Amino acid sequence: MISFTFNGVELKGQSGQSVSAALLVNKERINRYARFSGAPRGLFCGIGVCFDCMLIINGQPNLRGCLTEIQPGMIVEVQNDH
Amino acid sequence: MIISHQIIVIGGGPAGLNAAKYAANAGADVGLIDSGLRLGGQYWRHTGNAEVDESMHHNFDQGSLLMDAVNANPRIEVYLESQIWSASVINNMIILRTKDQTFQTQRLIIATGAYDRSLPFPGWDIPGVMTAGAAQALLKGNGVIAGQSVVVAGTGPFLLPVAAGISSHGGNVVGVLEAAKRLSWAPKISVLIQNPSKILEGIGYIKSLRKSKVEMRFGQAVVAAHADEDGLLESVTVANIDKDFHVKSTYLLKCDVAAISWGFTPDTSLAGSLGLKQGVRNDGSVIIEVDKDQRCTHSHSEVEIYAAGESTGVGGSDLALAEGAIAGLATAHSEKSSSQLRKLRHRAQKFADVLLQVYPVAAGWKSWLTPQTLICRCEEVTYQKVREACEELNARSARDVKFMTRCGMGMCQGRICTRNVSDLFDSEDHDRILATYRPIITPITLGELAQEGLL
Ligand SMILES: Cc1cc2nc3c(=O)[nH]c(=O)nc-3n(C[C@H](O)[C@H](O)[C@H](O)COP(=O)(O)OP(=O)(O)OC[C@H]3O[C@@H](n4cnc5c(N)ncnc54)[C@H](O)[C@@H]3O)c2cc1C
Ligand code: FES
Numbered sequence: 081m082i083s084f085t086f087n088g089v090e091l092k093g094q095s096g097q098s099v100s101a102a103l104l105v106n107k108e109r110i111n112r113y114a115r116f117s118g119a120p121r122g123l124f125c126g127i128g129v130c131f132d133c134m135l136i137i138n139g140q141p142n143l144r145g146c147l148t149e150i151q152p153g154m155i156v157e158v159q160n161d162h
Numbered sequence: 163m164i165i166s167h168q169i170i171v172i173g174g175g176p177a178g179l180n181a182a183k184y185a186a187n188a189g190a191d192v193g194l195i196d197s198g199l200r201l202g203g204q205y206w207r208h209t210g211n212a213e214v215d216e217s218m219h220h221n222f223d224q225g226s227l228l229m230d231a232v233n234a235n236p237r238i239e240v241y242l243e244s245q246i247w248s249a250s251v252i253n254n255m256i257i258l259r260t261k262d263q264t265f266q267t268q269r270l271i272i273a274t275g276a277y278d279r280s281l282p283f284p285g286w287d288i289p290g291v292m293t294a295g296a297a298q299a300l301l302k303g304n305g306v307i308a309g310q311s312v313v314v315a316g317t318g319p320f321l322l323p324v325a326a327g328i329s330s331h332g333g334n335v336v337g338v339l340e341a342a343k344r345l346s347w348a349p350k351i352s353v354l355i356q357n358p359s360k361i362l363e364g365i366g367y368i369k370s371l372r373k374s375k376v377e378m379r380f381g382q383a384v385v386a387a388h389a390d391e392d393g394l395l396e397s398v399t400v401a402n403i404d405k406d407f408h409v410k411s412t413y414l415l416k417c418d419v420a421a422i423s424w425g426f427t428p429d430t431s432l433a434g435s436l437g438l439k440q441g442v443r444n445d446g447s448v449i450i451e452v453d454k455d456q457r458c459t460h461s462h463s464e465v466e467i468y469a470a471g472e473s474t475g476v477g478g479s480d481l482a483l484a485e486g487a488i489a490g491l492a493t494a495h496s497e498k499s500s501s502q503l504r505k506l507r508h509r510a511q512k513f514a515d516v517l518l519q520v521y522p523v524a525a526g527w528k529s530w531l532t533p534q535t536l537i538c539r540c541e542e543v544t545y546q547k548v549r550e551a552c553e554e555l556n557a558r559s560a561r562d563v564k565f566m567t568r569c570g571m572g573m574c575q576g577r578i579c580t581r582n583v584s585d586l587f588d589s590e591d592h593d594r595i596l597a598t599y600r601p602i603i604t605p606i607t608l609g610e611l612a613q614e615g616l617l
Contacts, residue, residue, distance in 0.1 A: 128198075130577070
C-alpha cells in the first residue's frame with residue numbers, strides 16, 4: 081500500500097496504480113472542474129486521450145491522472161479551471 | 163543527445179510489438195517507444211502482477227511471450243513513458259520528440275492503435291460516464307472495478323469482455339445494453355465461423371455473464387445521464403431504439419458508472435504531422451492509408467514510413483499482429499516471405515469488416531442531443547453552437563465548423579469530437595476532417611518547451 085494525499089486528505093493506493101484509479105478506489109470521482117461551466121469532470125477515456133482527468137500533482141497542473149503512476153507521498157489536488 | 167535507431171516503432175501494442183520483433187529478427191536495430199507505463203498496448207494492458215494479470219486476461223500467455231521476447235531481444239531498445247509529441251521530417255531524417263528526448267531514424271513504423279469512439283448525449287460529461295475502454299483499462303491495468311453498479315452499453319463485441327471482466331471480478335453489472343438487435347450477426351455466420359477462436363472467446367464471455375446473472379438487452383442505448391447533487395452520475399435514461407437509432411421508448415436505470423463504447427477510432431494524429439495520406443473507411447473513420455506491405459504514401463524522399471495495427475483501421479488484435487509482422491519484415495528489407503502472414507491478415511480483415519457491418523452506428527444518435535449537449539468536451543462547445551455555425555454562419559465544411567466554434571481545438575486536440583463534428587455536418591460529399599499538421603501533437607507544458615530550447 082502507498083499513502084498519498086488528495087486535497088489534503090491522506091488516502092491509500094496500490095503500487096502500480098494510476099492516480100485516477102487510486103482515487104476511484106477511494107470513491108473520489110472528480111479530477112477537475114471545467115473552465116467555463118465549472119462542471120465536475122472525471123476519468124473518461126482512461127488511456128491518455130481525452131485530458132478530462134487532469135489534476136495538479138506535486139504542484140504541477142494539467143497532468144493526466146490516468147497516465148501518472150501513484151507514488152508514496154504524492155500530493156494530488158483537484159484542478160479548478162473555472 | 164539524439165537517440166538514433168535503424169528502425170523506430172511508435173506504439174507497444176500487439177502491432178508495434180510484433181513489428182519490432184520481426185524487424186529485429188531480420189537483423190535490424192530497433193527502438194520501440196510507448197507512452198504507457200508498460201508494454202502491451204490496449205489488448206495486453208496489465209498491472210505487472212503476474213497472478214492478477216493471468217486472471218484478468220483472455221489470451222495473456224501469447225502477450226507475455228511476445229513482450230518477453232521483445233524485452234529479451236538485444237536488438238530492441240524499449241522506451242516507456244515516452245509520448246511522442248512532435249514528429250517531422252528534417253534533412254531526410256524523421257525527428258521524433260518526447261518531453262525529454264529526441265529520436266531520429268530513416269525508417270518509422272506507426273502503431274499507435276485506436277481509442278473508443280464516443281457519441282455525445284445529454285450528461286456525457288458527468289463523472290461516472292466513461293468509455294468502455296476506460297473501464298477495461300481500470301480493470302486490466304489497475305485491478306480496479308470502475309464503480310459499484312455499472313451499466314455497459316454501446317455496440318460491438320467489445321462490450322462482452324468489459325462486462326464479463328467486471329462481473330467475474332466481483333463487480334455489479336446492472337445491465338449490458340447492445341444497440342444492435344439480437345442475433346444481428348447470424349446472417350454473417352459463414353465469415354465469422356472462419357475465426358473459431360474469436361467465436362469461442364465470445365461464447366466464453368456470454369457464459370461468464372450468465373453465471374453472474376448479468377442481463378443482456380438488445381436494441382437499447384443510453385441516451386441521457388443524470389447527476390446527483392454532488393454532480394456525480396446516479397442514473398441513465400435507457401432507450402429502446404429502432405435500427406436508425408431513433409428513440410421508441412425509455413426507462414430509467416440507476417448506476418454510478420456507465421461504460422459506453424461505439425467501436426473504436428483510429429489514432430492518426432502522427433499521420434497529420436508527417437503528411438501521410440489518409441483515407442476514409444465505410445464506417446466514416448479516418449485511417450492511415452497503407453499498401454500491401456503496410457507502407458504509407460508521403461512526399462518525403464529518403465525516408466520510409468509504415469503503419470500497422472488499428473491506426474490503419476480498426477480490426478482487433480489478430481489483425482494488428484499480422485499487420486505488425488508484415489510491416490516489421492518490410493521495414494527491415496527482409497527477404498523472408500510474408501505470404502502466410504498476408505493470408506492471416508486477409509482473414510482477420512474480412513472478420514473485422516463483417517463486424518463493422520453487424521454493429522453499425524446509425525445517424526439517429528443526433529436526435530438524442532439537446533441544444534445544451536456538449537459536442538466538444540474540452541472547449542465546452544454545445545450542439546446549439548454547432549448548429550448555429552452550420553445554419554446561420556453558413557459553414558461550408560466540417561472544418562469551417564471547427565474554426566467557427568473551437569470544436570476540436572482544446573487539450574485533446576479533437577480526438578474525441580472530430581469524428582462527431584464531421585457526422586453532424588451533413589454534407590453530400592461526406593466531407594471528413596483529416597488529421598492535419600500540428601507542430602505539437604500532445605499538449606506539453608511551457609516548462610517542457612523551455613527545456614527543449616524552444617521558448
Ligand atoms: C481502452 C481500450 C481497451 C481495449 N481493450 C481490449 C480488450 O480487452 N480486448 C480486445 O480484444 N480488444 C481491446 N481493445 C481493442 C484494441 O484496440 C485492439 O485489440 C488492439 O490492442 C489493437 O492493437 P494495436 O497494436 O493496433 O494498438 P494498441 O494496442 O492501441 O497500441 C497502441 C500503443 O501506442 C501507444 N501510443 C499511441 N500514441 C502514441 C504516441 N504519440 N507516443 C507514444 N506512444 C503512443 C499507446 O500507448 C498504445 O500502447 C481495446 C481498445 C481500447 C481503446
Ligand atoms: S481519462 Fe482521458 S486522458 Fe485520462
